[in-house]
Amino acid sequence: MSARGFDIGDRLLTLAAKEGADAVVFVHEAESGHVRFAASEITTAGEVSTTDARLMLAFGRRHATAQTNQVDEASLRALVTRTTALAKVAPDDPEYLPPLAPQHYFHNAAAWDDGTRGLAPAVRAAAARVAIGRGDAETLTTAGFVEGHADGLTLATTTGLRAEHRSTWAAMTMTARTKDGTGSGWAGAEATRAKDLDPDALARTAADKAKRSSTPSKLDPGRYTVVLEPAAVADLLGFLLEALDARAADQGRSFFSRAGGRNAVGETLFDPRVTLRSDPLDPATPGRPWDDDGVSLQPTTWIADGKLQNLHHTRFWAQKTGRPPTGDHGTYHLSSPSGDKTSAVELAEGVRRGLLVTRFWYTRWLDPKQLLVTGLTRDGVWLIEDGHVTRPVNNFRFNESPMKMLARLVAMTSSTVRVPAGGSPMRVPSLCCDDFEMASVSDAV
């Protein structure tokens, strides 16, 4: 994939050089295939291959970016013409920085799998049929999605910077529902290699949750100790990641802002057992080792031992504040150095009264300044009593903060799992935290 990407990049750079502009070319070659199933049968399936070329041209501090999926010679010339016209009429951008000089990047072969790139429609269909068959055997209605992706990315600039990366990923998610509509269970997984997915195990998990969640008891809203399975943890964590922005914090627009234009870096805001890192070269989270600006993504610790260590700095904000740019990371790993529990059920053993939650749904900011998020539980909530998961209960709307989730931590599993996250590896544990606000009841199943 990379050779073709660089060929397109070089052709665009040659054309851009004639215009006398700084140029950055990003080429994304993507191959994807999927099958969808619902109401216990395959519904739609498709395959798409695309090549997108994105060109940034800058004349001094005037710049513009244009993108096309047509990469023949005439189209690339037209792309340069279009981008040039836009850039030349764009006002000066005082925040503009020229492209980086050549950087050193590590090659990350662990992000690629030949077998996943060539995943045949029949293989995807077979995974769907495993799920449907499990549902049929247990008198459950099934729905789900199986997908495979191969991506080739190249970056080339007029300053001589060149970067390339190839990655594959596959994911399967499924929902099983009881025929009477009183129970619903979900399972999902994502992997760099499709063969690491286990459709039968996922189907068994979803089916088991559907049956065990049926005919839930009514339970009042309130503050509960909760055991959150990985999908729920990752959903809330995503809001925290969005808030880790240095510029917003320094400008007084963020939860991490402090009076007098300061920010919260250095403060112990989380439980001391919490560590959050990004490292695309970690085999557990194999990702792209450079970002769209060409910044080499170094291992970065955001939270260590409960202390906020770092905020995301763009190249501009890093220069303005005299710090190194962090780059725009796409991989995250939330973990704890301690802990001997390995599953959500084991975490529940330490809970006197609480809730076991499968996943969340429709999570949205309620108040970003307070890091406050709303959302709902979905596909299995159970009451925990004296360390035992005793009975299914209704779903809830929550109004809660991911910061508080990690501050009121009771325990985390020592192991982490990669959750479905659109191909950007994210590994999280199951965790238990106190005082989680379930604000109102949802009648949804």
Next chain:
Amino acid sequence: MPITRRDLLAFAGLAACTSPKAPSVPPVRIEDVLGRAIDAAKNAGATYADARVVRRRDQGVGTREDHVVAVSDDETYGIGVRVLVVTRSEGGATQAWGFAASAGVDETNAAHAAERAVAVARANAGPRKRPILLAPVATYRDHWATPFEVDPFDVPISEKAALLRDIWNDVRTVKGAKYMDGSCRCISEHKTFASSEGSLIEQRVMRVEARFGVTATDDATGDSVSRDHELPPMQAGWEYVTRSSLRKDGRTIAADAVAKLGAPSVTAGKRDIILAPSNLWLVIHESIGHSTELDRALGYEANFAGTSFATPDQIGKLEYAKNDITFYADKTTRGGLATCGYDDDGEKTQKWNLVDKGKLAAFQTTRDQAAWIGEKRSRGCSFAEDYASIPFQRMPNVSLEPGARDVSLEDMIAATDDGILVSGDGSWSIDHQRYNFQFGGQMFYAVKGGKIAGALRDVAYQSNTVDFWHSCDMVGGARHFELHGSLVDGKGEPAQSNPVSHGCPPARFRNINVLDTKRQKA
């Protein structure tokens, strides 16, 4: 009636279906390409095929305070081919859909995409629990386009940037208004559809959006709030932006932000709320629009977007809202973001009631869904976001019918002794069967003794769909009807985005659960 390449070539009106704004691609005869796709699909064994050649262009300029931070112009172009394959064997007939897409818009790539689509369908073929039945559709040979005066792509980027810079120059005069982000965006969609049943339809859709938001900060406390302008995106030309009040509203929006920053938090509890159209549209979207999607109601979105509390067996029975409230679906209204002449099944677009005088009346359907509920014709709700996406049921514009009396927002305020007025959209969330929802807003005002009594902050309201629509005791009149909407409504796997509008007058709701979001402060 089956379509042939000769039929397509004879359709002279589309003989020059190349975009005049597309110098990047050598001219090709779109009808040749579509005809080749249909032929190849049929030759490979498809019993039905349709194909779309779609060019989509999305241009934007983004600003931060006084300067431009982003200028972008993205274009995709390609062909998507969808096929239905029926295979007969000893075990009986099996059916399956298949889809493939190519960025190469020529006959060779079209044929290859069609053959891949058939191969994908064959890989998925198997006995059906629910047969795929396509509702009959007339054969259309037509074209349709958004009516507009000024092509927004002809308006220079510098002019759009100047508009936003001028607004900032007003915003910055308001003490406490410290930051502003702004953007102008225009999106064009040029789609040509052909089916194996004989239709050939060309459509050109134009959508525009211009917006800005102001952040007010208190450096002494580190506190801040933001306030977004409420001009909605619209299917229109640039004249929509220049005729709006956007350019003049910088100081007003900045003053709103400063007022909100200094406002008291709301007192939580059961309250009467008056919702301006700029807030109510999103409640309609979530609690009416998504609930009446037939695929969702029957479990076809169970793994992602969820199902619905409203099911077809409740048509004519479910008391969805008070008996004077009607909601209608409409893909024909001028300006609506989901408006077009024909859907992506080639069905003509329509208008119909979803909730009629309080009772569930109908659902949104596509050709392969109509038979699920015994209907003879599709409601014309098929849509794919681009050439590379599979068409499926997407939301039409869904609106609240105005009340019979000429009631205004001011009338509602005057009639309210103790309540809260909410305008603009903020936080939003609803459960996966559309019962429990919670919304925020942009501006909140206390209403006391029939008058506005100052701004509030930290407000959200929570309710359940049926309870909420039964609590509505005032609906504004037709003169106060406004169309709002979103360019990005997500659904499906792979996820697709659908632009959609919702019209409504203001309305009042009694005894709603209001939250003070600040009480949760860390």
